[in-house]
Amino acid sequence: EEEKSLNFIEHIIEDDLKEGFDKEKLRFRFPPEPNGYLHIGHASSICLNFGLGEKYDAPVNLRFDDTNPAKEEQEYVDAIKRDVEWLGYKWSEVRYASDYFQQLFDWAVEFIKNGKAYVDSQTSEEIAAQKGTPTTPGTDSPYRNRSVEENLDLFQRMKNGEFESGTHVLRAKIDMSSSNMLMRDPIMYRILHKAHHRTNTDWCIYPMYDWTHGESDYIEQVSHSFCTLEFAMHRELYNWFLEQVSNPNQVQPKQREFARRNLSHTIVSKRKLLRLVEEGIVNGWDDPRMPTISGLRRRGYTPESIKNFVKTIGIAKRENLIDVSLLEFHAREDLNKKAPRIMAVLDPLKVVITNYPENTDEYVDSENNPEDEVLTYRKVPFSREIYIEKEDFREEANRKFFRLKLGGEVRLKNAYIIKAEKAIKDEDGNIIEVHCTYDPLSKSGSGTEESKRKVKGTLHWVSIKDAKEVEVREYDRLFTEAEPDRHEGKDFLEFVNPDSLRVIKGYVEPSVEEAKIGDHFQFQRIGYFNVDPDSTNEKLVFNKTVGLRDSWAK
Ligand code: ATP
Ligand code: MG
Numbered sequence: 001e002e003e004k005s006l007n008f009i010e011h012i013i014e015d016d017l018k019e020g021f022d023k024e025k026l027r028f029r030f031p032p033e034p035n036g037y038l039h040i041g042h043a044s045s046i047c048l049n050f051g052l053g054e055k056y057d058a059p060v061n062l063r064f065d066d067t068n069p070a071k072e073e074q075e076y077v078d079a080i081k082r083d084v085e086w087l088g089y090k091w092s093e094v095r096y097a098s099d100y101f102q103q104l105f106d107w108a109v110e111f112i113k114n115g116k117a118y119v120d121s122q123t124s125e126e127i128a129a130q131k132g133t134p135t136t137p138g139t140d141s142p143y144r145n146r147s148v149e150e151n152l153d154l155f156q157r158m159k160n161g162e163f164e165s166g167t168h169v170l171r172a173k174i175d176m177s178s179s180n181m182l183m184r185d186p187i188m189y190r191i192l193h194k195a196h197h198r199t200n201t202d203w204c205i206y207p208m209y210d211w212t213h214g215e216s217d218y219i220e221q222v223s224h225s226f227c228t229l230e231f232a233m234h235r236e237l238y239n240w241f242l243e244q245v246s247n248p249n250q251v252q253p254k255q256r257e258f259a260r261r262n263l264s265h266t267i268v269s270k271r272k273l274l275r276l277v278e279e280g281i282v283n284g285w286d287d288p289r290m291p292t293i294s295g296l297r298r299r300g301y302t303p304e305s306i307k308n309f310v311k312t313i314g315i316a317k318r319e320n321l322i323d324v325s326l327l328e329f330h331a332r333e334d335l336n337k338k339a340p341r342i343m344a345v346l347d348p349l350k351v352v353i354t355n356y357p358e359n360t361d362e363y364v365d366s367e368n369n370p371e372d373e374v375l376t377y378r379k380v381p382f383s384r385e386i387y388i389e390k391e392d393f394r395e396e397a398n399r400k401f402f403r404l405k406l407g408g409e410v411r412l413k414n415a416y417i418i419k420a421e422k423a424i425k426d427e428d429g430n431i432i433e434v435h436c437t438y439d440p441l442s443k444s445g446s447g448t449e450e451s452k453r454k455v456k457g458t459l460h461w462v463s464i465k466d467a468k469e470v471e472v473r474e475y476d477r478l479f480t481e482a483e484p485d486r487h488e489g490k491d492f493l494e495f496v497n498p499d500s501l502r503v504i505k506g507y508v509e510p511s512v513e514e515a516k517i518g519d520h521f522q523f524q525r526i527g528y529f530n531v532d533p534d535s536t537n538e539k540l541v542f543n544k545t546v547g548l549r550d551s552w553a554k
């Protein structure tokens with residue numbers, strides 16, 4: 001039973017344990033590059049690695065793969081930590097690849113001494129031209145057979161800052177005719193005169209990804225290093241580098257690959273998301289339209305909704321496109337359990353209940369959340385003048401319209417049955433007000449015969465004199481195409497949806513005054529909303545997280 005529900009990554013670990021790998025030595029890492037904010041794709045990798053840590057009671061490091069000072073920043077380090085914590089995971093240690101710069105340098109010196117690395121003084125174009133093709137061997141660099149002394153001297157001077165960026169590189173001396181192009185003397189170091197967010201100007205040579213990643217895993221004694229499929233071909237190089245440095249008594253990290261997750265109608269690439277931010281298409285990395293963890297959080301997603309989504313899509317060996325509606329489904333499902341219900345009207349139409357007394361102080365009892373184990377209630381003010389949604393009234397409609405029409409009845413949620421008597425119009429014929437009468441004996445929960453009378457429709461409403469005006473931000477998909485970055489010859493920015501944000505006024509029952517930033521609500525019959533950090537004491541701002549699929553039947 002248990003066996004069957006394991007994913008292929010768990011099978012790899014189980015097989016290793018069966019073959020005698022010491023369970024105490026299991027260790028994982030999540031290795032983001034701090035060159036942007038984490039996105040929903042990263043959530044898969046986070047849940048995979050930290051989930052394995054929980055399952056096997058093994059440490060998981062948060063490792064920053066910070067080897068490219070041109071793109072990395074402290075702001076991103078901070079944001080990544082915040083997002084991993086918010087998802088509910090605890091790392092064992094925070095590590096940085098930059099912690100290992102000295103060790104990597106020392107190892108590289110050993111490589112040179114052992115004839116396994118050389119300084120190449122060609123341009124990157126020349127090096128690229130010599131790579132060959134997968135079916136034809138590459139050409140040796142004229143510098144490939146430099147003496148150990150010359151290589152040691154040049155490498156030291158590269159480190160000392162004697163050369164311009166791009167003038168020399170250190171290459172591993174492996175095999176220029178390997179069928180794996182990555183094995184054709186890969187670059188280990190490049191010169192880059194750029195300050196690093198942690199090591200500042202200590203270094204002007206920076207190690208390449210392939211040279212850094214496996215060695216960092218080894219230093220941290222990570223047993224299983226999971227990465228996405230595009231690194232499958234890198235595995236041979238990962239192992240080659242490890243073989244040169246590792247002590248057989250230590251854990252030999254194992255790289256294994258899983259499929260990247262792609263979400264429809266958005267982009268999951270930090271580099272491309274950065275363009276949306278830089279070009280002002282969104283208002284920052286945490287814009288609620290962004291597929292970043294921080295954007296989803298601000299939009300009103302809960303950690304559980306994201307984790308449940310990730311669990312549902314699972315870990316795969318092949319890439320495929322996941323429809324964004326599946327993510328929305330999980331938001332709805334989790335918020336249905338957690339979000340208190342309140343009433344809000346977003347497109348108001350004034351209703352005057354002509355036979356209701358003026359200046360009363362009546363309240364109706366409203367259930368906070370029918371999903372709660374112990375039901376709680378609040379008092380919502382009712383009055384002679386209320387707002388309902390414009391679309392909930394028609395002068396005339398067929399029998400399938402279960403809302404308010406002239407001569408017809410509806411129940412106001414938790415309150416009375418009203419009947420529409422007259423539509424008041426402006427000069428242009430637009431309905432600006434509806435006059436109704438109510439049945440004073442029909443109050444919900446009052447126990448009278450009338451209160452139990454069945455009418456087809458139930459509408460949400462707010463008392464005009466008590467309602468709070470708020471700003472509501474409604475979002476649509478950020479891109480009009482399912483895969484905006486997979487259109488040959490077109491830039492993904494061509495598919496930005498120009499109408500992805502709509503700002504409107506809303507009227508909400510007064511209990512909302514106590515809401516705090518981040519609080520979630522279900523606006524009944526409309527959807528899930530949460531309080532945006534842009535809110536002030538004067539005005540609350542709500543983000544629409546997701547709409548309700550079904551309006552209630554009661
Ligand atoms: P990006 O292109 O967005 O920068 P990346 O892979 O370069 O993605 P990293 O910071 O290196 O980003 O990612 C950290 C970890 O998350 C890596 O192990 C990476 O493979 C994984 N990861 C990144 N994007 C996805 C995705 N879409 N689906 C699953 N895992 C991902
Ligand atoms: Mg990366």
Ligand code: MG
Nearest residue numbers: 033035270271
């Ligand atoms: Mg990247």
